[in-house]
Amino acid sequence: MHRSAAHADVYHAVADPTRRAILDRLRRGGSPVSELAAGFRMTRPAVSKHLGILRRARLVRERRDGRQRIYQITPAPLEAVAQWVETYRAFWQVNLLSLKRHVEGDQS
Amino acid sequence: MHRSAAHADVYHAVADPTRRAILDRLRRGGSPVSELAAGFRMTRPAVSKHLGILRRARLVRERRDGRQRIYQITPAPLEAVAQWVETYRAFWQVNLLSLKRHVEGDQS
DNA sequence: ATATTAGGTAACCAATTGGTTACGGATTCG
C-alpha cells in the first residue's frame, strides 16, 4: 500500500496539523525538543516521532548542542508543494469568476 | 486521535498521491467514475472512496447525468494550502541564499 | 418487464498511524 519512501513525502509530512504547528513554531527560531514538546498536549516521544517524519522529509534539520538537539526549519522542500498548488491557481480563479457572474446574474 | 472533521481536511485530501493524480486528471475536464478508475491500478470502489474524500474536502463536485456521475474539479479550497505554503517562501529563499553564500565562500 | 450498466456502500482485512510507557546512550553537574 505504501513504499517506505512515502514516509519521506513532503505532502504526507505537512498533512498532519501537529507537524504544521511544529513548522509554524520553528519559524520563530530553532528549538530543543523538550521546549517544543511543552507546547503540545502530547508526550515528548510523540513529538520526537513527528520530528523524525519532518526530518526524513528534509523539512527540519537537527543540530546537536551538548545534551540538546536544536531543531531548525529547512523549508526548501515546500517549494514543490507550492509549485504543485500554483498550477491550480488559474482554475480556482476561473471558478470564482464563474460564481461572481452567476451571483450577478450575468448569463454570458 | 482524529475528529471526524479531519476527514474534510484539504491537507489530508491532497496528501495521497492517488488523489493528487485524480485532481491532475480532472484538470483536463470532468469525468465519470469508471473512466477515471480505468486510469488507475485499483478497483472502482477504491477510486470511489478517494472521490468521497475529495468531495468532503470540497475539491470535487458530483454532477449526475443519467446513470453517470460526472466528477468535476472545484479547486477553491486549495487556496488555503497555497496561502499557508506561501508564508514559507521567504524562508526557503533565505535558506537558498545562505547556501549560495556558503558555496561561494562568502563569509559575510 | 427484464437485462445491463454506472456507481455508491457495507463488511472485511492487512498495513499504517499516532499515541503511550519503558529503556538506553550521551552529556553535564556535583
Next chain:
DNA sequence: CGAATCCGTAACCAATTGGTTACCTAATAT
C-alpha cells in the same frame, strides 16, 4: 565517579487507512 538531564527508539496498542469483494439502487436498453 555517580546522579541527573536530554532525547531517541523499541515495544505495544487502538484507531485509521486503503484496498478488496459482495451487494444494492437507479437509469438505460432490448
